[in-house]
Each structure stands twice: as structure tokens, then as C-alpha cells.
Amino acid sequence: MSTDTLDDFRxxxxxxxxxxxxxxxxxxxxxxxxxxxxxxxxxxxxALVIGGAIAFGTGSISFAFLDNYIRGAxxxxxxxxIMARALFVRIPPPEGVVLDNQEKAQVIxxxxxxxxxxxxxxxHDVVITNELNAAVQQLPTFGIIGPSKNxxxxxxxxxxxxxxxxxxxxxxHEFGHLSHRxxxxxxxVYRLNTTLVRAAQEVEExxxxxxxxxxxxxxxxxxxxxxxxxxxxxxxxxxxxxRVAAHATSAEAIASSLCRLYALDRPLAAxxxxxxxxxxxxxxxxxxxxxxxLRTSVAGQYDADAGRGAVEAAMQIETGYSDSHPSLQDRLxxxxxxxxxxxxxxxxxxxxxxDPNTRAEVTRKVEDRWQRESAENWRNACEHYxxxxxxxxxxxxxxxxxxxxxxxQLARLIEDLxxxxxxxxxxxxxxxDQPDEAWVQFHWGRVNLHxxxxxxxxxxxxxxxxxxxxxxxxAPMLRFGYEQLGEPERIERFEPLLERYDAxxxxxxxxxxxxxxxxxxxxxxxxxxxRESLRAFFARFEELRKVWLVKKRVTHFQGSPAxxxxxxxxxxxxxxxxxxxxxxxxxxxxxxxxxxxxxxxxWLIVEKKSEWRAVLDxxxxxxxxTGTGKARKPLWQKLFLGFLVLGLVALITAALxx
Numbered sequence: 014m015s016t017d018t019l020d021d022f023r024x025x026x027x028x029x030x031x032x033x034x035x036x037x038x039x040x041x042x043x044x045x046x047x048x049x050x051x052x053x054x055x056x057x058x059x060a061l062v063i064g065g066a067i068a069f070g071t072g073s074i075s076f077a078f079l080d081n082y083i084r085g086a087x088x089x090x091x092x093x094x095i096m097a098r099a100l101f102v103r104i105p106p107p108e109g110v111v112l113d114n115q116e117k118a119q120v121i122x123x124x125x126x127x128x129x130x131x132x133x134x135x136x137h138d139v140v141i142t143n144e145l146n147a148a149v150q151q152l153p154t155f156g157i158i159g160p161s162k163n164x165x166x167x168x169x170x171x172x173x174x175x176x177x178x179x180x181x182x183x184x185x186h187e188f189g190h191l192s193h194r195x196x197x198x199x200x201x202v203y204r205l206n207t208t209l210v211r212a213a214q215e216v217e218e219x220x221x222x223x224x225x226x227x228x229x230x231x232x233x234x235x236x237x238x239x240x241x242x243x244x245x246x247x248x249x250x251x252x253x254x255x256r257v258a259a260h261a262t263s264a265e266a267i268a269s270s271l272c273r274l275y276a277l278d279r280p281l282a283a284x285x286x287x288x289x290x291x292x293x294x295x296x297x298x299x300x301x302x303x304x305x306x307l308r309t310s311v312a313g314q315y316d317a318d319a320g321r322g323a324v325e326a327a328m329q330i331e332t333g334y335s336d337s338h339p340s341l342q343d344r345l346x347x348x349x350x351x352x353x354x355x356x357x358x359x360x361x362x363x364x365x366x367x368d369p370n371t372r373a374e375v376t377r378k379v380e381d382r383w384q385r386e387s388a389e390n391w392r393n394a395c396e397h398y399x400x401x402x403x404x405x406x407x408x409x410x411x412x413x414x415x416x417x418x419x420x421x422q423l424a425r426l427i428e429d430l431x432x433x434x435x436x437x438x439x440x441x442x443x444x445x446d447q448p449d450e451a452w453v454q455f456h457w458g459r460v461n462l463h464x465x466x467x468x469x470x471x472x473x474x475x476x477x478x479x480x481x482x483x484x485x486x487x488a489p490m491l492r493f494g495y496e497q498l499g500e501p502e503r504i505e506r507f508e509p510l511l512e513r514y515d516a517x518x519x520x521x522x523x524x525x526x527x528x529x530x531x532x533x534x535x536x537x538x539x540x541x542x543x544r545e546s547l548r549a550f551f552a553r554f555e556e557l558r559k560v561w562l563v564k565k566r567v568t569h570f571q572g573s574p575a576x577x578x579x580x581x582x583x584x585x586x587x588x589x590x591x592x593x594x595x596x597x598x599x600x601x602x603x604x605x606x607x608x609x610x611x612x613x614x615x616w617l618i619v620e621k622k623s624e625w626r627a628v629l630d631x632x633x634x635x636x637x638x639t640g641t642g643k644a645r646k647p648l649w650q651k652l653f654l655g656f657l658v659l660g661l662v663a664l665i666t667a668a669l670x671x
Contacts, residue, residue: 022244022334029245036245043242043594107150107166109142110378116371120165123366127181130190130261136165141375142382143304144168145274147180149187162431169379172363173308174277177269182258182266189257205241247337252347259348268350271341274358275327276320277311284310292394293402293430304376312358321354328352383463401426417447433460444472448610451480459490466494477510482570484514521569528577529613530624531564536634537576544637550607551638554600556583560638561619561629576614578604579629581621 029036112120117139121128127185128134134149146168149159165184172180258267287310290301295301324341332340363372406414408423417425420443427436437460444457458472470491476486486513488504495503539547552558561579580597601616619625629635 016629021241024227025242026245026248029249034092040243043239044148053242076192092102096365106138106152106162107142107148107164109139109166109384110375112139112141112375116367116375119367119371120167123177124165124181127261128188129186131185131257132192132199134188134191135163137162137209138164139165140166141166141379142166143170143379145170145174145277147171147183148188149191149252151191153619169304169363169376170281170307172366173304173361174281174311174358175362176272177362177365178262178266179270179273180366182262182270185258185261186267188261189254192254192257244334244337247429247516252344253339254345255348264350265347265353267348268345269353269356271344272324272327272353272358275323275341276354278312278323280314280316283314292391293398296395298387298391301384302380304379308358308361315356315358317355320356324352324354374386375517398430400539401430405430417443417450417453420446421453422482424456426514428460435605436460449479451476451483453481455483455487458487462490462494466498470494474507477507481510481517482572484510488514517569524567524569525575528565528575528617532627534563534577534632534635535566536632537562537564537574547608548638550604552640555640557581557638557640559619559636559640561632561635562637563629563632563635565615576611578611578614579619579625580616580618581619581626 025036028039117136121136128136136149146166148166150164150166153161156364167180167184173182175183255267284307285303288301291301292298327341328345330340330342332343339347341352364370366377393645405423405426408419408426411419412423416512420439424436424443429441440457440460443453447453455474455476457477458469461469462565473487473490477484488507491505491507492501495501547562551557557580559579559581561577563577563579564574565577567575578601580600582596597616597618599612601611605614607612617625619629
């Protein structure tokens with residue numbers, strides 16, 4: 014996030030705190046503008062269509078005026094239609110298992126007391142997912158407006174791993190967002206924000222597929238503007254929703270539910286790691302049931318000390334601006350509650366929500382859905398394991414002849430497949446054969462860090478001394494080792510290297526801050542598939558004549574190159590003619606989303622006689638895409654030209670007949 018953006022967030026947060034009335038008026042003006050936008054768009058369509066039809070039907074406008082009407086009305090009609098369509102994006106309902114009436118009744122009965130205590134919100138559908146999450150979602154009937162249908166979304170893992178009191182507290186928090194206690198504006202902001210987020214996701218998918226991408230720019234602009242302006246209010250709503258939930262349940266239940274999610278992170282990940290290790294032995298996932306024994310599996314892998322450590326680590330995180338949710342320490346402080354670090358797995362909410370038969374049926378439905386959705390990934394995992402085992406077998410057969418790179422490949426394959434202990438002897442062979450190679454000693458230190466720190470320490474320090482770029486990775490490993498020994502002060506011996514590393518980081522930042530045509534540029538090593546994917550992506554932009562991709566030659570951290578994208582564009586194209594910078598930034602942002610390797614890359618528009626053209630053409634393999642550079646005219650221009658051609662043909666025909 015840029016400094017300017019952070020300053021904007023802080024200024025709006027200060028306005029929300031110091032002048033709440035002025036802040037609310039600012040938000041209401043934006044919301045009113047959005048709805049006025051809809052009304053004007055629809056009004057323009059209705060007025061032009063009906064007004065034109067009446068005028069022609071009554072003879073108020075002669076056929077001689079037809080050309081002027083088409084010139085003036087048709088472009089406005091098309092633009093208005095695009096505007097309206099952008100704001101009536103169809104948002105699909107949440108994905109998951111939709112409960113039938115009997116199953117839903119059991120959920121409603123379980124939450125009825127907190128539902129009434131938080132505003133008596135009507136629940137139309139209950140959706141069970143396979144995620145560790147819960148939400149209440151309101152989807153308007155017509156795009157982002159109209160009467161809403163309310164969905165209660167509950168993750169089966171959340172129900173199975175939390176207590177009844179914790180689940181009620183979580184759901185009460187979600188109800189609290191839509192409670193009258195937020196105030197009318199607050200509830201409106203929450204509903205509109207969640208709907209806009211879903212709509213923006215749909216828009217992004219449509220844009221990726223090239224489906225009416227131009228039609229949705231207005232919606233994306235409004236969503237970003239709305240998100241920025243209402244950030245402070247939405248953060249305040251998190252505190253308010255916690256207070257509503259504490260009133261409906263208890264502050265202790267809220268605190269326990271928040272802390273449990275952090276404590277469950279590692280054992281739940283271990284459970285899924287075990288599930289996704291199964292394709293090594295099973296070609297099909299039809300007999301795999303990850304949810305039936307979820308609680309037993311997680312409880313068996315749960316370590317009380319690790320769980321307490323996860324909560325304590327979460328308590329050290331400060332509230333930032335990347336997420337409207339406050340930090341754990343701030344939420345608990347607002348509730349005047351202490352962090353919870355002890356958890357049991359005997360009292361499951363899933364047993365309280367459903368009777369035994371319904372529980373088994375709902376679990377089976379979630380299992381079936383997971384098996385269908387993960388079938389392709391399961392097949393890919395089977396192929397991956399078969400490929401890895403084949404590579405290991407081949408490398409093992411040639412182990413005596415392998416160089417350091419070959420041994421490292423063998424070690425990492427075995428480590429990924431069977432763990433560090435299984436690959437230990439290969440790492441040891443590498444370290445014995447290459448005692449002066451920094452990267453070899455780094456990995457030898459890494460695999461010894463937890464069990465044999467007396468071996469890891471000299472290996473890691475030696476690696477950092479030989480290659481200062483490894484200091485950033487070595488420092489946290491050494492800190493961990495010294496803390497385990499109860500001697501954290503020993504990291505001071507590493508301070509000189511850290512100071513030199515900081516100097517290198519500063520130099521690396523400086524050489525990546527700017528690009529000049531007199532810098533040295535090199536080609537990027539891309540696979541044929543990656544190059545073809547990039548070419549296909551840029552081929553979507555018909556106005557592009559040529560695209561270059563190179564990397565600036567840098568001294569420090571060469572594994573993280575400074576990339577440069579060059580665009581040769583047909584500047585007749587309307588978007589570029591109006592604002593080249595806006596067009597180039599939009600294309601680059603879209604490319605970064607599709608290809609993360611382009612993140613933080615420079616870009617520029619390459620003019621015909623620019624010195625940059627010679628620089629970029631001078632780098633072998635720099636051209637990613639070569640196109641025709643056709644002008645992509647807006648739809649209204651195409652239609653207008655079509656009508657103009659038809660009119661000329663009609664005039665010529667009439668003249669010939671006369």
C-alpha cells in the first residue's frame with residue numbers, strides 16, 4: 014500500500030472518530046451518488062427508447078431527421094445500457110450444500126435465541142461448506158439493489174471443531190453486522206460492501222474471460238471508491254458486532270472462538286496434508302472421507318503448547334490497514350476479555366446442532382461434494398506422486414555419479430515426499446562433498462536446525478559469511494535456535510553481518526527504483542509454455558503492435574530481477590489517445606494478476622522513434638508478442654459507422670434511380 018493511500022485511510026479514520034456526523038454524510042453522499050447513477054442510467058434508456066418510438070410513431074420527427082437522431086441518441090443509449098448492465102451483475106448464491114427444510118429447522122432452532130437477541134433476522138437458506146468459516150450473506154434480487162435473500166453459511170469444520178457457545182458467538186457476530194445497533198447507515202454499508210465485493214469478484218471473472226469487460230469498469234471504480242471511504246466505518250462495525258455478540262452470548266465465548274481459530278491453524282493444516290498425501294497410495298478419492306473423522310484427526314495432532322504459542326503470537330500482531338478486521342489483541346481489549354489458550358474437542362457444536370442421523374446425512378453430502386470438486390486435483394496429485402517417485406528412482410540409480418545440483422534435486426524430492434529425516438543422508442553427503450558452497454551449507458544448517466543445532470549454527474553462519482544474500486534467511490533461523498537454547502542474546506554476534514545485509518538491501522532497492530535507456534538489459538529465461546501464455550494474453554489487446562519483456566541487469570539479489578514491459582500501441586485507439594498512462598497501468602495490472610512473475614515490473618509506451626525501441630530490440634528474445642495494432646473502436650462507433658454506410662448506400666441508390 015502506498016504512503017498516499019495510507020494517509021487517506023488515516024485521515025478518514027480520524028474523521029470517523031472525531032466528526033462521525035461529517036463522516037456519515039460523506040458516506041451517504043457516495044451511496045446516494047451510486048443509486049442516482051442507476052436511476053439516471055435506467056431513465057436514459059427508458060426516455061430514449063420510449064421517446065424515440067413515440068416521436069416516430071406520431072410523425073413528430075421526419076425521416077430527414079433520422080440521421081441526427083441516430084447520431085445523438087444511439088451513442089447515449091448504448092452508454093446508458095452499459096452503465097445499467099454494469100450495476101445489475103447477477104451474483105450467484107453461495108456455493109455449498111443447501112440444507113432441506115427439515116435440516117434447516119434444526120439449525121434455526123439451535124440459533125433461535127441469538128437470532129432474536131440480535132434483530133430477529135429471517136434466514137431463507139442455510140448453506141454448509143467445507144471451510145473453517147461462518148457468514149451471513151444478503152443477496153439483492155436485482156444486482157446490487159432490490160429485496161434481499163438471506164443465507165446463513167456455516168463451515169462443517171467450524172461446527173465440528175468449536176463448542177456450541179463458540180459457534181453461537183460467531184454467528185451472533187455475523188448477525189450483529191446486520192443488527193439495528195449498527196444504525197441504519199452502518200447496516201446499509203455492511204450489506205452494500207459485501208454485495209459489492211461479490212459483484213467485483215464476478216466482474217473480475219468476466220473480465221478475465223473477455224466478457225463485456227468494458228461494461229463493468231464503472232462498477233469496479235465504485236467498489237474501490239466505496240471500499241476506501243467506508244474502511245473506517247467497517248472497522249468500527251467489527252467492534253460493534255463483537256459487542257452485539259457479547260450481549261447475546263458472552264465476551265468469554267467471543268474470546269474463546271477467536272483464539273481457537275488461531276490454535277487450530279496448524280493441526281487443521283496437518284490434517285489436510287495427510288489427506289493430500291493419500292493420492293500416493295489411492296488412485297481415486299471416492300473412498301476418502303476427510304470430514305467424517307475430522308475432529309478425531311485434529312484432536313490427535315493438536316499440541317497444547319503449540320496452540321498456546323499460536324495464540325500468543327497472534328496477540329503480538331498489531332492492527333493494520335490491509336484488512337478492516339482489528340487485531341486479536343485489540344478485539345479482546347475492547348471486550349475486556351483475556352486470551353484463551355486451553356481448548357477441548359469433546360463438546361462439538363455439530364452434535365448440538367443436528368441429531369445423529371441428520372449429522373451423518375449432512376456430513377455425507379459435504380463429503381460427496383468435496384469428492385466431486387477435488388476429483389481433478391486428486392488425479393493430478395496421483396500423477397505428481399508417480400512422477401516424483403520415478404525421478405527419485407532414476408536419481409538413486411545414478412547417485413554415485415551425481416554432482417551437487419543432482420544430489421540437491423534428489424534430496425528435495427525425497428524431503429517433499431517423505432520428510433526431512435528420509436533425505437538427511439543425502440543432505441549430509443552434499444555437505445561433506447561441498448563444504449565451501451554457501452547454498453549447500455545453508456540447506457545442511459536448515460535440516461539440522463530443530464534436532465542438531467550445534468551442527469546447524471556453524472553451517473548457517475558459514476553460509477551467510479560466504480553469501481550475504483542468505484543473511485535474511487539465516488537470521489530468523491539463528492534467532493529461533495538461540496531462543497530454544499534460552500540464550501537469545503547470542504544473536505548479537507550476528508549483528509555485523511545483519512548490518513552489511515541491510516546495506517545490500519538498500520543498494521538493491523536503489524538500483525530497482527528507476528530504469529534508464531542506458532541501463533543494461535538481458536532476456537528473461539522463460540519456458541515455451543510460459544512464453545506462449547504471455548503471448549496469448551497480450552493478443553487479447555488488438556491495439557498492441559508489439560510487446561517486449563526484459564530484465565534490468567542488477568548487482569544485488571539477481572534471483573529477484575527488475576522486469577520491464579514495453580508496449581508499442583496504436584495510439585489512435587480512444588483509450589490511449591485520452592490517457593496513455595491510464596491504459597498502460599490498466600493492462601499491466603491485469604497482466605500481474607494473471608502472471609505473478611510480473612509483479613512490481615516497470616512498463617512504458619514505446620514510441621516509433623524512441624531510443625527505447627533500439628534498446629529493447631537489441632535484446633535477443635525480448636519480443637513477447639507481435640500484433641497488428643488494429644484500432645478497437647467502441648461499439649457505438651461501430652454501429653454509427655454501420656448506419657452511416659447504409660445511409661450512403663441508400664443515397665447513392667436513390668440518386669441512380671432518379
